[in-house]
Structure formats: structure tokens, C-alpha cells
Amino acid sequence: MRRRAPGNPFAAHGRGEITAQVAAVLPLARVAEALRLADPGTLTGKVVLTP
Structure with missing residues (x-):
């Protein structure tokens, strides 16, 4: 049985139906470190990279 794909994931997140686990928030200047962390x-x- 295939599960139906959710509609709008951003709307579901806004309603608290799904969550995102954030492991690190880094400035864009540290993109190389972010890529290593994402291995x-x-x-x-x-x-998450911030401007």
C-alpha cells in the first residue's frame, strides 16, 4: 500500500503536524563547515545557513 503524499508541507509545518529537527545554524560564510556537518x-x- 502506498502512502499518499502530503499536500503543502509548509502549511503542515505551520499547523504543527510535522516538525524539522535542526542540528546546526551557521552563517553563510561558514558554508564549508556546514557541508562537512551535513555528511x-x-x-x-x-x-541551516543564515545570510
């Missing part, structure tokens, strides 16, 4: 097995969660 598989390094950490759990998303790496």
Missing part, C-alpha cells in the same frame, strides 16, 4: 553519519537533523 552522512555526522549528525542528526538539518543544517
